[in-house]
Amino acid sequence: MNQSPIGIFDSGIGGLTGVKAIQAALPFERIIYFGDTARVPYGPKSQVTIRKYASDDTAMLMRYQPKIIIVACNTVSALALDVVEKSCGNVPVTGVLKAGARLAAEGTRNNRIGVIGTQATVSSNAYGLAINQLNPDIEVISQACPLFVPLAEEGFIDHPATKLIAAQYLAEITKEGIDTLVLGCTHYPILRKVIEETVGPDIRIIDSAEAVAFRTRELLTQSGLLTSSMKASAPHLLVSDLPQKFSMLYQLFMDSEMPDVELVDV
Amino acid sequence: MNQSPIGIFDSGIGGLTGVKAIQAALPFERIIYFGDTARVPYGPKSQVTIRKYASDDTAMLMRYQPKIIIVACNTVSALALDVVEKSCGNVPVTGVLKAGARLAAEGTRNNRIGVIGTQATVSSNAYGLAINQLNPDIEVISQACPLFVPLAEEGFIDHPATKLIAAQYLAEITKEGIDTLVLGCTHYPILRKVIEETVGPDIRIIDSAEAVAFRTRELLTQSGLLTSSMKASAPHLLVSDLPQKFSMLYQLFMDSEMPDVELVDV
Numbered sequence: 001m002n003q004s005p006i007g008i009f010d011s012g013i014g015g016l017t018g019v020k021a022i023q024a025a026l027p028f029e030r031i032i033y034f035g036d037t038a039r040v041p042y043g044p045k046s047q048v049t050i051r052k053y054a055s056d057d058t059a060m061l062m063r064y065q066p067k068i069i070i071v072a073c074n075t076v077s078a079l080a081l082d083v084v085e086k087s088c089g090n091v092p093v094t095g096v097l098k099a100g101a102r103l104a105a106e107g108t109r110n111n112r113i114g115v116i117g118t119q120a121t122v123s124s125n126a127y128g129l130a131i132n133q134l135n136p137d138i139e140v141i142s143q144a145c146p147l148f149v150p151l152a153e154e155g156f157i158d159h160p161a162t163k164l165i166a167a168q169y170l171a172e173i174t175k176e177g178i179d180t181l182v183l184g185c186t187h188y189p190i191l192r193k194v195i196e197e198t199v200g201p202d203i204r205i206i207d208s209a210e211a212v213a214f215r216t217r218e219l220l221t222q223s224g225l226l227t228s229s230m231k232a233s234a235p236h237l238l239v240s241d242l243p244q245k246f247s248m249l250y251q252l253f254m255d256s257e258m259p260d261v262e263l264v265d266v
Numbered sequence: 267m268n269q270s271p272i273g274i275f276d277s278g279i280g281g282l283t284g285v286k287a288i289q290a291a292l293p294f295e296r297i298i299y300f301g302d303t304a305r306v307p308y309g310p311k312s313q314v315t316i317r318k319y320a321s322d323d324t325a326m327l328m329r330y331q332p333k334i335i336i337v338a339c340n341t342v343s344a345l346a347l348d349v350v351e352k353s354c355g356n357v358p359v360t361g362v363l364k365a366g367a368r369l370a371a372e373g374t375r376n377n378r379i380g381v382i383g384t385q386a387t388v389s390s391n392a393y394g395l396a397i398n399q400l401n402p403d404i405e406v407i408s409q410a411c412p413l414f415v416p417l418a419e420e421g422f423i424d425h426p427a428t429k430l431i432a433a434q435y436l437a438e439i440t441k442e443g444i445d446t447l448v449l450g451c452t453h454y455p456i457l458r459k460v461i462e463e464t465v466g467p468d469i470r471i472i473d474s475a476e477a478v479a480f481r482t483r484e485l486l487t488q489s490g491l492l493t494s495s496m497k498a499s500a501p502h503l504l505v506s507d508l509p510q511k512f513s514m515l516y517q518l519f520m521d522s523e524m525p526d527v528e529l530v531d532v
Contacts, residue, residue, distance in 0.1 A: 037311070038305070038311060038315050039304070039305055044509040044511060045303070045304060045507050045509055046507050046508050046509060049304050049507045119511065146416065146419075146420050147413075147416055147417065147420055147422070149416075150412065150413055150415075150416040151413065153412070154412050154413055156413075159430075160430055161427040161428075161430040161431045161434075162427075164425075164426055164427040164430065165427045168427075241311045241312050241315045242312050243310040243311055243312060245310060245385065
């Protein structure tokens with residue numbers, strides 16, 4: 001069981017920020033990643049559709065008998081974590097949302113936390129609910145930033161248009177006196193520099209991909225499931241579609257050459 | 267047969283610019299529209315996946331016995347028009363790509379045409395091929411503008427960031443001495459004003475949604491298939507997912523209140 005892989009899925013390639021964070025936290029674990037690139041994005045879709053996709057994605061990973069399943073997709077974490085839990089028997093499940101919410105709730109000093117994400121994540125108020133479950137005194141202020149994903153995927157990391165859009169999206173939320181800002185979408189770490197510059201040095205950024213990697217290390221350590229291997233390996237990549245830009249995006253997200261990718265049918 | 271509807275499909279809501287153009291050109295025709303909102307966007311996906319989706323979309327419309335099928339999706343027009351033709355028997359098919367290409371080829375005076383579209387449309391060079399089939403002397407210069415769709419859907423019609431991005435995307439293409447620019451993506455008419463301002467008054471804009479509406483009127487007139495009805499009706503809308511923003515987007519695209527929408531399974 002200890003030698004089993006860590007399974008991680010996302011609606012597309014965004015979850016690779018999670019893979020990168022896991023590699024940093026747990027360099028010797030085998031990772032199997034499924035990106036539902038044929039049906040990405042989940043964010044703007046309805047809850048019924050998102051829940052069906054979450055079930056498909058879990059089934060895909062279960063074929064590889066993972067020792068833990070990580071939901072790298074904020075939308076699924078927000079709207080369908082129970083579907084994932086129901087679809088994978090006794091395998092533990094952790095998601096970016098709960099992990100990010102916990103790190104933020106533990107870190108805030110003035111009990112004012114900002115959350116940015118896709119429209120679906122923000123509308124669901126899932127971060128607010130998760131944070132308030134941990135500490136009902138925390139006020140959570142959210143803002144949808146729908147253009148951040150396409151800007152990240154276009155590689156407009158440091159573009160004046162990205163700065164303008166970030167300034168507009170983040171204007172209200174930074175006026176609210178928050179001391180912590182959760183990047184509630186896996187793509188956003190790609191734009192972390194612009195976001196940090198926009199909100200200024202007094203607001204601590206919580207990257208939910210990093211948060212879920214810490215949480216995974218914690219869960220595997222507690223349950224004695226850490227690998228005994230001392231050899232790092234490239235992640236095993238499954239995608240439901242192989243878009244033209246995939247290799248460029250892989251490099252953008254992972255900062256390394258793309259390994260072989262397996263095309264699968266959902 | 268004359269009273270049968272016009273069938274039109276797109277990967278999502280973008281094809282509504284086609285519906286609007288058809289309503290303007292053929293106000294008394296019944297229109298049935300299918301938007302594959304559960305699997306949008308097609309643009310960045312692979313050809314195999316796009317061709318499968320094209321076949322599904324055609325089958326969906328064929329249930330309603332349309333007298334003509336309009337492919338409002340540039341990606342399908344570029345990569346899978348033959349799939350649509352094969353899936354619909356004797357029903358005539360027309361697509362935004364051929365219609366836009368024809369209007370541009372007939373309109374250019376200096377034989378230099380620019381085409382903007384999604385990455386998939388541009389990479390396929392389908393507009394170039396279609397234009398050169400009509401006139402091999404025309405030079406076609408293309409530019410992918412991946413952020414235009416999300417900017418349009420965010421309603422950033424007149425935003426400074428949109429102007430910056432348009433200026434960057436269109437800088438090279440306008441230096442090429444083109445006299446005609448094809449909007450090779452159904453969303454782009456939403457940003458027509460910014461695009462026109464960016465390229466200047468000497469370049470004629472060809473809207474492929476308008477072009478396919480003209481072509482449809484021509485085809486129905488030639489084959490005696492125009493309706494005898496004198497009553498306008500709202501389009502019959504089918505979608506594979508009902509996203510939260512749908513009604514806002516419908517209004518943005520159609521400039522009218524959304525009629526009832528039917529949710530269908532693909």
